[in-house]
Amino acid sequence: MTGEIESDSGSILFDGNNISGVPVHLRSAHGLARSFQISNIFHDMTTWDNVALAVQAHAGHSFHFWKNASQEQELRRPAIEFLAMVGLENRAKFVAGQLSHGEHRQLEIAMALATNPKMLLLDEPMAGMGPKESQAIVKILQNLKRKLTILLIEHDMDVVFTLADRITVLVNGRGIATDIPDAIKKNQKVIAAYLGEESYHA
Amino acid sequence: MKGTPRIIFIVILMLGLGVVPLLADYFDEPFYTVMFSRMLILSIGAVSLNLILGFGGMVSFGHAVYLGIGSYMVGIGTMHAVEDGIEWMANGFLQITLAIVFSALTGLVIGAISLRTRGVYFIMITLAFSQMLYFVAVGNERYGGDDGLSLYMRSDFNGLIDITYDNSLYYLNFVILLLSLYLSHRLINSRFGMVIRGAKSNEQRMRAIGFPVFRYQLVAFVIAGTICGIAGVLSANQTEFVNPSVMHWTRSGDLIIMTVLGGLGTLFGPVIGAVAFLFLEEFLSGITEYWQLYFGPMLVLVVIFARGGIDGMLVGLDKWWSRNSTVKNEEID
Incomplete structure (x- = not known):
């Protein structure tokens, strides 16, 4: 993809x-933006810089050699708004590498949003998170799904059924069912594979 | 800006470099002007290398090739001016322009090919290209071949700057160093610089958020080569001699060592590194013929214990300083 x-x-x-x-x-x-399963951010830059760079990617070409990018309001202001959307605005000036795991995922989503996508591809955004942290992410995603399409790859059933409008069940790389959540719950093939190692797409 | 030890050190270093010829004249030791002049020129080279190596993460092992290109522009021009009486060929503005053009073109070709590779392959390809040009210079008998060219006069800047005197050449070098520092300061903080630094930090991520990384890296590669080409013009005028060894791979290695020694990815690191490198070379080779035997382990120690080079040590000193000064303030309260 x-x-x-x-x-x-x-x-x-x-x-x-x-x-x-x-x-x-x-x-x-x-208009396709993704987050990564393993946190994939610019560890040596501040959180704000991370998102500003994502904003910059879609603000025309970057062959501007002279003006100080960290003082350009057209990059900095949208960046802080995206950070606010995922609840990281109070972490803006921290070096990204110092943030917690959950905050990295939130930052990833902010960066993906900053690229102004039509569809957001999230590869296990809750991987390795505690229940509290993943609740925060679920909340963020619930707000976002009203604004844009999200393709979520996730193992956690609770999360999938809370968020999804349509689910595709993959077993060994093949889709065995695509339907609305209620129908998926009743699908025989899904129930048969239920205890195996499958991924859920929403 | 607070007066931390690091900032004080850098200010003293730059001011010191600014008054070297005056002191050398005062103490009647003109030799030091020449020695520090070399430091300035190699500082310019190291500052340019730092743009791609320190900020862009591109380990070019062929950066001295641009020193060679700049030097040969002066060497060839001056030779024709002296031997064939074509005076305009000794014009310094012309030589600098040609050095810029040829360095940029060379950088474009080398960069376009080698930036398609990464890691060790990138190092090897840049090394291979620079050695190729080195052997072109060695084989070119018309322009001195292996023996090189002696310059009987320095570049002529239409009487605007008379660099026949070592002191005036020194200040030309100094001004160009300041300009290249200012230029790289602007560059690394611009949008362009953010892309270059982002690609060093996480190239895959840069692509995913929509940056065509290659073209930005290529432009950075060309800019760095061009600045180093200008350093080459100055270098030929300083030594009044041009031979292929200015672009030998060991010279490229020296530039990398200076940058790493001073501090990768910091504005003044390369200047500190170049000054320290040449200072140690001068000092140690005065003591023993086998100075490299002592220089090598020193470098190893710096790389192991001071990851940020000398500038990194100064940053560490700053931290220690601010800790101590806050403790003192609390005591006063």
């Missing part, structure tokens, strides 16, 4: 365009 690994077969249609062979950085321009 994100273009890091080429697909073996099939094609990916996104918003009416075939993006199968499109390089990673252009997928972002199409």
Whole structure:
């Protein structure tokens, strides 16, 4: 989906365009944003810088050699708004590497949002989180799903059934069912595979 | 800005560099002007390397090639001016322009190819390119080949700056060093600089949020090469001699050592590194012929114990200082 690994077969249609062979950085321009399973942020920059950089990515080309980017309001102000959306505004001036694991995930979502996506691809945003932290993320996502499409890859059933409008169940890389949550709960094949190692897509 | 030990050190260093010729004249030791002049020139080279190495994470092992290009622009021009009487070829503005153009073109070609690779491959390819150009210079008998070219005059700047005197050349070097420091300060804090630093920090992430990283890195690579090309012009004028060894891979290695020794990815680190490197070289080689035997372990110690180079040590000193001064303030309260 994100273009890091080429697909073996099939094609990916996104918003009416075939993006199968499109390089990673252009997928972002199409409106596809992702978070990573392992926290993937700029550890040596401040939280604010992290998001500002994501804003900058979609504010035209970056061949500006002279003006101080950390004083440009058109980058800094949206960045702090996105941080506020995920509840990290009081962490803006901390170096990102010092934040907790849960905060890293929140930062990831803020960065993904800053790229102004039509669809947000979240790869296990709750991985390795305590129940309290993942509750915070669920809350954030509940607000977000009204504004844009979210593709969530998640193992945690409670989270999936709380958030999802449509669920696809994958077993060994194959989709065995796609339906609304209530129907999925009753699906025989899903119940059969229920105790195995499967992922849920919402 | 608070007067921390690090800032005080850097201010003293820069002011000190500013008055070297005056002191050398006063003590009648003109040799020091020449020695510090070399430091300034290599500082410019190290500052330019730091743009891609320190801020961009691109370990170019061929940066001295631009020193060579700049030097040969002076060498070739001056040779034609002296031997064939084509006086305009000794014009310094022309030589600097040509050095900029050729360094940029070389950087564009080397960068376009080597930036498609990463890690050790990038190091090896930049090294291979620089050695290729080194052997071109060695094989080129028309322009001195292995023996190089002696310059019978320095570049002529239309009488605006007369660099026949070591002192005036020194101040030309000093001004260009200050300009390149200011330029890199602006660059690294601009949007462009943020992209370069972001790519060093996490390239995969940069792509995912939508940056075409390659083109920014290539431009940074070209800019760094161009600045170093200007340093080459100054270097040829300083030594009044050009030979292929200015772009030998050991010179590229020296530039990397200076940058690492001073502090990667800090504005003044490369200047500190270049001054320390040449100072140690001068000092140690005065004591023993085998000075490198002592210099090597010193570098190893710096790399192991002071990850941020000398500038990193100063930052550590700052922390210690601020801890102590807050303790003192509390005592007063």
